[in-house]
Amino acid sequence: MEKIIVRGGKKLKGRVKIHGAKNAVLPIIAASILASRGEIVIHDTPLLEDVKTITQLLQNLGAEAQLDEGSVRIRAEKLTTTQAPYDLVRKMRASFLVMGPLLARKKHARIPLPGGCAIGSRPIDQHLKGFEAMGAEFEIGQGYIEGRVPDRLRGTRIYLDVASVGATENIMMAAALAEGRTIIENAAREPEIVDLANFLNAMGARVRGAGTGTIRIDGVDFLRGTEYTVIPDRIEAGTYMVAAAITRGEVFVEGAIPDHINPLIAKLREMGVHVLEGENGVHVRAEGKLQPVDVKTLPYPGFPTDMQSQMMALLLTADGNSVVTETVFENRFMHVEEMKRMGAKIKINGRSAVIEGGHPLSGAEVKATDLRAGAALVLAGLAAEGTTEVTELHHIDRGYVQLVEKLQALGADIKRVKVDAEKDVSSVQPSYA
Numbered sequence: 001m002e003k004i005i006v007r008g009g010k011k012l013k014g015r016v017k018i019h020g021a022k023n024a025v026l027p028i029i030a031a032s033i034l035a036s037r038g039e040i041v042i043h044d045t046p047l048l049e050d051v052k053t054i055t056q057l058l059q060n061l062g063a064e065a066q067l068d069e070g071s072v073r074i075r076a077e078k079l080t081t082t083q084a085p086y087d088l089v090r091k092m093r094a095s096f097l098v099m100g101p102l103l104a105r106k107k108h109a110r111i112p113l114p115g116g117c118a119i120g121s122r123p124i125d126q127h128l129k130g131f132e133a134m135g136a137e138f139e140i141g142q143g144y145i146e147g148r149v150p151d152r153l154r155g156t157r158i159y160l161d162v163a164s165v166g167a168t169e170n171i172m173m174a175a176a177l178a179e180g181r182t183i184i185e186n187a188a189r190e191p192e193i194v195d196l197a198n199f200l201n202a203m204g205a206r207v208r209g210a211g212t213g214t215i216r217i218d219g220v221d222f223l224r225g226t227e228y229t230v231i232p233d234r235i236e237a238g239t240y241m242v243a244a245a246i247t248r249g250e251v252f253v254e255g256a257i258p259d260h261i262n263p264l265i266a267k268l269r270e271m272g273v274h275v276l277e278g279e280n281g282v283h284v285r286a287e288g289k290l291q292p293v294d295v296k297t298l299p300y301p302g303f304p305t306d307m308q309s310q311m312m313a314l315l316l317t318a319d320g321n322s323v324v325t326e327t328v329f330e331n332r333f334m335h336v337e338e339m340k341r342m343g344a345k346i347k348i349n350g351r352s353a354v355i356e357g358g359h360p361l362s363g364a365e366v367k368a369t370d371l372r373a374g375a376a377l378v379l380a381g382l383a384a385e386g387t388t389e390v391t392e393l394h395h396i397d398r399g400y401v402q403l404v405e406k407l408q409a410l411g412a413d414i415k416r417v418k419v420d421a422e423k424d425v426s427s428v429q430p431s432y433a
């Protein structure tokens, strides 16, 4: 087992470079299955546990897939099976994103049901509603969902009851090889949807309107290999912006695209944090007292749920009470109990949490309950008096490349150790337990 040990109180200073976006590269790798000709090369691929999992999943399906530092190469001309193994799908819900591509390309897929997870029940009804409208038929049994397409997927009009990111992506990928036009209404508008559409188009697809609530896809007969660079990770960027603010430091977050993080920038400014938007990133500086603010998570372009816990950590250091309302996932306050162990004063009332800012935080032993909760605890540790030890690091490794090293470079007193031997492993790659 490994843990991160943070000694709080250091102001972060310097420059941090953002990696490619996890939530963009995962659907893009899944979409590679659609290419029946040629090689795909995806640049700025972050070497994360989730990326390793989806790459392994493609290999399992018979594709050639090679993941190196910064890029992944895929050839999916020959797929040998349409069944996804439970061991890989249970590690990561995004594995379900191979359903759309498999149905479109191979007319069959058998995938373990992704199940619930720490942050909520996360159903897949909107994915299935879309595929069924396009002519797929499903059977559920023994923990698996099996989809069949009797002929070829047909384009149709699909209204999503919730603007689900995953459902929009899965349907968009399936529609790329369907017969005729598919229109997705109430589509999710996240930047990662736009990135996937751009990638599909680079493979020869005809997708228009991504980034708006209505996406039109005209199906084509085949897709081919291409070379593509994914967008920078807006949540990783946001996490370092909060790290700068929570330590009252000054950090340039290189690669952050201000347009992708508007709600975060707006809320930081309301608190009194100085944010300068540049062409090549954002500059964040904070000092002294920060104002409390209310935050409500919403689908894009609203405040991202993936930044909720990190923002809550920052609000603990504000001068007064803030209310954080989580509207996207029904159970995304698991970090609250851990933060309370650090002296945080937070009261949960249904989907809202009242955060009493201004009470000093003290270091404690805490555990990451999910990916962003883990990051938030590290942030809280940067601001706390004394030493914070964060365990369950496999959650953090799903979404942050070299979190410890990047914070060290900014001046944080932080290290990663193996618990049994108390051996410092900060300078080596995480082991992705």
Ligand SMILES: CC(=O)N[C@H]1[C@@H](OP(=O)(O)OP(=O)(O)OC[C@H]2O[C@@H](n3ccc(=O)[nH]c3=O)[C@H](O)[C@@H]2O)O[C@H](CO)[C@@H](O)[C@@H]1O
Pocket (backbone or CB within 6 Å): 022, 023, 024, 026, 093, 094, 120, 121, 122, 123, 124, 125, 126, 127, 128, 162, 163, 164, 165, 166, 167, 188, 192, 299, 305, 306, 328, 329, 330
């Ligand atoms: C790999 C990836 O990109 N993950 C992101 C993606 O997850 P993911 O794609 O799973 O999130 P969704 O947008 O689908 O989920 C949003 C809401 O819709 C509900 N829902 C979803 C699908 C469905 O068929 N039925 C349904 O009711 C979910 O339970 C949730 O309450 O978007 C989330 C919302 O921005 C982010 O937190 C995740 O980091």
Ligand SMILES: C=C(OP(=O)(O)O)C(=O)O
Pocket (backbone or CB within 6 Å): 023, 093, 094, 306, 371, 372, 399
């Ligand atoms: C919730 C997240 O990811 P996933 O949808 O893969 O669980 C996240 O990135 O914060």
